[in-house]
Amino acid sequence: MFALTTASVLAAITLASAAPATPAADPCATLAGVKWTSPAAVRACYTSIPLNETLRTNIIDTVSRVAAGHHTSTNVIIKAPQPFTADIHVDIVGELEKIRKRKYSNYYDFHVDVSDTLKLARDGHFWVTNYCFDSTFVTYNPFPLVVIKSPLGSIGSIHIAPEASKISAAEFPDQIDWWKSQPGLGDLASFDGATVLLINGLDPWIAVDKNAAVQGSYQGAAQRQNGFFSSYVASTTGWTYRVGDFAGRSLPVWDSVTLTVLKKGSILPTIVKVPYRSRVGAAVIPWTDRASFFAGNCLGGASYNGVDRYPDAAGGRTGPVELPTPTGRAAVLFPPLSKDDAKRPQNAVVDLDPLVNVDLPPTLQPGAPVSGTGSMQFFLLPDNTTGVLALGSFSGLSFATLTNGLYDGLIDLKTRGATRLIVDITNNGGGYICIAHWLHRLIAGPSAATEPIAGLYTTVRGSPLAKKISARIAGGADPDNWLNYNPLGRRFENGTDIPEFYDWLNPGHPRTINGRADSFGDTIGDECQPFDRDAPAEPLFDPKDDVLVIGNGRCASSCSLFTIAMTEHYNTRTVVIGGKPNAKQQYCGTVGGQSTNYVTMDTEVKTVGLKNDPLAAPDLLAAVSMGITWRLGYSLKKPNVFEEWLDHPASAVYTPTAETVNKPLAIWQDIAKQYF
Secondary structure, three states: OHHHHHHHHHHHHHHHOOOOOHHHHHHHHHHHHOOEOOOOHHHHHHHHOOOOHHHHHHHHOOOOOOOHHHHOOOEEEEEEOOOOOOOOOOOHHHHHHHHOOOOOHHHHHHHHHHHHHHOOOOOOOOHHHHOOOOOOOOEEOOOEEEEEEEOOOOOOEEEEEEHHHHHHHHHHHHHHHHOOOOOOOOHHHHHHHOOOEEOOOHHHHHHHHHHHHHHHOOOHHHHHHHHHOEEEEEEEEEEEEEEEEEEEEOOOOOOOOEEEEOOOOOOOOOEEEEEEEEEEOOOOOOOOOOHHHHHHHHHHOOOOOOOOOOEEEEEEEEEOOOOOOOHHHHHHOOOOOOOHOOOEEEEEEEOOOOOOEEEEOOOOOOOOEEEOOOOOOEEEEEOOOEEEEEEOOOOOOOHHHHHHHHHHHHHHHHHOOOEEEEEEEEOOOOOEEEHHHHHHHHHOOOOOOOOOOOOEOOOOOOOHHHHHHHHHHHHHOOOOOOOOOOOOEEEOOOOOOOOOOOOOOOOEEEEOOOOOEEEEEOOOOOOOOOOOOOOOOOOOOOOOOOOOEEEEEOOHHHHHHHHHHHHHHHEEEEEEEOOOOOOOOOOOOOOOEEEEEEHHHHHHHHHHHOOOOOOOOOOEEEEEEEEEEEEEEEOOOOOOEEEEHOEEOOEEEOOEEEEEEEEHHHHHHHHHHHHH
């Protein structure tokens, strides 16, 4: 049906939205084949694309109906409970209706409004990416920022990163000379480590807070503040450097920034205007003019929509059918998984930061691990008693690799003499839920806190559309148990198996949330045990006294499930690295319970025969992806309260020095001395 009906609509949109233009009037043509350009030139291309009303209606209908029908927190975020009430108060469906009627001069402005509106939910599981614009060009300046101890005291202040010139030289070798040639810049290394006194004439923390006000991903303001600064992460490709929101943007919103800085060894400040530059992103479809740019990068296709798992065929229904394989930049966001791993529930934030891999300079890297690889590496500090697990993700590697690697790596640390453990989860966006349970069980050993469940009990929202899906599945619409809404294989809270054909969302458990009627399904218990491998019979480390969980607060999803379990059950200490002085730091955020996306939800709807239901979202016509929170976890200490909306204050804050900032090994050694 998609190939017949939607293809003709897409063809019409191509003609209507990308009518021929003369070269002089086509700012997209001037960017064809260009690697670097100005943000203004990129904006000129983006804003030259008119808003097609068919696309507007399609995107609003899709996002609104997915939010109303599948996202768990749609009614909660109308006014989030304390401590997030002041920051999170948005009626997403109502705001989208306003956007439906609002006047826009172009497609780009419309997208920015939709994206910024969803960011008001402060939920890294709930997002919209439009590949026409997001990270098509990535915008940079050469000065990533950090928070380090002031030479005059222990309070952190904002500095240009001591490694800034090395990062820029390595990542932008073809652009460095251009930046050096700009008035007042010259030798970029002379700015390394400089104290930032003003940003655009204002206290630099004002810029940090302004950015935090529009950045999504985390409920806590501190995590959004921390995203302004550069940081590191153990990634699947090795140690990666995140340049931070100040130095890298997915959209061309800033042309330049004026910095007032005090260079190292100077007594007088320097004022310099630093231009931003935009570089074409990865996996962008080449173009020659606006029409080809639009056709190649802005229109959707089969991979942006779901499928009927059991399509009609001669002789009756057949199946199951695999989900479409993402293509282009969608494949970067959703890398293909093995068939077995694709079925395992995940809870992961999709980071809408620029999709780039900047290597952490070799001088900052911690050296070779004693075991592990990529996003899972193990180290033994020179004291020979402190082991380190650097865990940049709860996915990225295969489920089996993570299961066996965590077991073998921790056992190896014990064998080498480690009696205490640092778990570094800096910038960990989550992943496999059962890996979070597994790591908890490995460290803490067998107890009532880890058996029969080592994580959170969860529930699914029973919206009117979800109730219809549940009823269809109970009637036999998913015989091979492919769908998320099929409870077969899960367990009730008491540990008993959910029976086949059980309609778990009907009648459901009604609630009133912010004055609106809502409903949730039964509480779901463990779905991870027995684990794929036997766990040790004793704790590997004392989680109360001999374990530290450290990071920059940007620990989300399954990372949150792990850290919350450790903290709530054993008072495991948590240390946040950096951050605004005196700001309340959260050790984790965006807890969720299970996250997913529009393609998966569209597959559920199509498979049970509800695609034509007025509550169901239409097929997407645009090159757009959308994420949601599908399940929420209950608090370990407050039954029937969602952990997502509780306070998670860090035990301590560690402010690095110029000698330790963004150097994992130096940070681990310093933290071990201070907190063990």
